Amino acid sequence: RKCWQAGVPRRVEQRPGRRRVRLAAGADEARLLAQGMLGHRLRTRQTGPEGRPCHRLLVVEPAKPVREFYLAVAMDTGGSGGPILMAARLGGTGIEEAASSVVARPLGPEAALSGAGAAEVAERVLGLAGREAESAARFAQQLCRMFSASDATLLEVNPAAVDSHGQVLCLDCKLNVDSNARFRQPELCSARDWAQEDPRDATAAGCGLKYVGMDGDIGCLVNGAGLAMATMDIVKLHGGEPANFLDVGGTVTAKQVAQALDIIGSDGRVTAALVNIFGGIVRCDVVAEGLVSALQRLRPGLPVVVRLQGNRGSEARQLLRREAAPPSASASAWTRRPG
Incomplete structure (x- = not known):
């Protein structure tokens, strides 16, 4: 279901149905890897042991991240009830074991993030500086705007990464749209794969x-x-x-x-x-x-x-x-x- 290159080769299980992210050196190798993915079941912590069928692949150019981190906007269902921005210096699969390191910042009803607030998150929370901090601050503001415009309940980028040019990249993303707003988001909701x-x-x-x-x-x-x-x-x-x-x-x-x-x-x-x-x-x-x-x-x-x-x-x-x-x-x- 989610098969993409996340930037660096990762150690993954080799059994059919377990391959999630693979790096191909060329078209022939990509074809062989695709045969080992398509038609099998993808099993992750999110899918449970039964897994999910894989009938589509996402093929992208490999990224070269210098550093990964975590950014998300979500509804604070257990607290204020409004949107919050969450950030952590650690990104990727390790974020679940390091949940205590995630810093949450309440946002207003419109999920707006000011320039000063975005800079604070980039510098103090993510520990970035210079061009990297500026890029991360813009990225955080764009994330908040997208969260509001898409009627989302969760917009998670994990991992986000900084490349060698100081630009922030989205390597993996999860978007949940409020089911009550489906009539306002026909394009987003049409992408739902009911086969999953x-x-x-x-x-x-x-x-x-x-x-x-x-x-x-x-x-x-x-x-x-x-x-x-x-x-x-x-x-x-x-x-x-x-x-x-x-x-x-x-x-x-x-x-x-x-x-x-x-x-x-x-x-x-x-x-x-x-x-x-x-x-x-x-x-x-x-x-x-x-x-x-x-x-x-x-x-x-x-x-x-x-x-x-x-x-x-x-x-x-x-x-x-x-x-x-x-x-x-x-x-x-x-x-x-x-x-």
Whole structure:
């Protein structure tokens, strides 16, 4: 997924699927190296042991860094809630072991960094001087402007480097865009490679659903993030393991409900599905209509427990009784039993 020359040859594992950064002396060697990367799985600390498929390579001219360092702009979710600039004299893979050396500087709501503030970061934090400090200061300001313009939650350059001419280079970069701002960043979001994602997540995103796949066996279909989290907590409390987080939201359509249950049913690890709807804005009868549609093609033998309470809940339960299997004993719930 990320295969580029980072400037100097690094010792990397030679087994297929583990090659991340390789230095080629010419076209023939580059071809051989590409064959060892493409079609294999890239495994790093970020991907986990399962890795990610590699179908694309980035080929660039080798850089010759004199020194590497770390620069990033991120949202301070655990503190002020606003953007912060982070910098460290050490860059590259060692930054994770040296997290205590990272210096954080709060920025304003617009993530603006003044010339004086940028110079202070370059000289005092990064320990640069002269042309190198001037280049790093400009780079830090550009990073802040890009963070704001791209509606980012994280813009990380690791490592950044200074070359022999005193210019700052970006050798590796990570950009996370706020999902709520996707409509303002169509060009950036179009670059997302869904082949790298969980297929369930990709399908749900295409349906306009908020879905996060997990490793459990009880599928959850809920409206509202708070209720979805509470539902997963209840599943855990009683010894179960949720297979997903799925918030259909308050403006969900019957079609989206059906698509949501289809996604849950397509997961072979799911042994039961739990639908927990509290109708406030969302109409329970709309949810029931979608459930009836999906139940007709749901995997045979998969138990489905449905709780519909609130806005038009009575009509929804009547629809399920009329169009699907007999209800459970609960007045506000319905169960499709196996068989």
